[in-house]
Amino acid sequence: MSVLDRLWERISSVQPLPPAWVVGVTGLAALLVVLNAGSWRLAGKVITIAHEGGHALVSVLSGRRLEGIRLHADSSGVTYSRGRRRGPGLVLTSSAGYVTPSLLGVGAAALLATRHQSALLWLALLLLAVTFLAVRNAFGALAVLATAAGVFVISYFASAAVQAGFAYLAAWFLLLGGMRPALELTHRRRRSPRSGLSDADLLARLTGVSRHVWVAAFLLVCTVALALGTRLLIP
DSSP: OOOHHHHHHHHOOOOOOHHHHHHHHHHHHHHHHHEEEEEEEHHHHHHHHHHHHHHHHHHTTTTOOOHHHHHHHOOOEEEEESSSSSSSSHHHHHHTTTTTTHHHHHHHHHHHHHTOHHHHHHHHHHHHHHHHHHHHHHHHHHHHHHHHHHHHHHHHHHHHHHHHHHHHHHHHHHHHHHHHHHHHTTTTTTOOTTTTSOHHHHHHHHSSSOOOHHHHHHHHHHHHHHHHHHHHHHH
């Protein structure tokens, strides 16, 4: 059997569900990481990668020309795309960022519920590789590479039990971590280096709908995603 055949067998295989305590402990660990300011300064960069990756993906799908992603040490980021200055393409692109981590969390929970832990980890590697190709600054490239390296080491070298624990931790972190930036929008304006406006402010200018409505919409999507993801992770 070739290396590629063995790799595909590993990716497509079905693994047993971990014990309930693993699901609970990884969920608690993810919550602590999200709530602690020190750990969030480091781990929150993964949420920023997902956030900007969501902008980038939707910009391409909506027909805009993606010019690149920049990620910064303060956990901020910006995605550059070229196209019409108004219209549905820009609205969709601007609205994608804050909900993407939570939606990825639901997708991860669905894969875990069907016992595809390995597939989740390798899919994460694929998404990180695509994101890396779009990054246009050194810190951003380093952040994506470091994240991908960690996922690869677990995916390729770790035991099935460690992979399962890491996969559940990642799913919980996306679901819970996706909530924090949206909640932060309710009490401060998170400014973007691109325009000096948060996504909610930009959407308010583009659509005439209050930024508070957009913030509420982000929170609603993230909350529903968390509820659905929790239901999938805790059957």
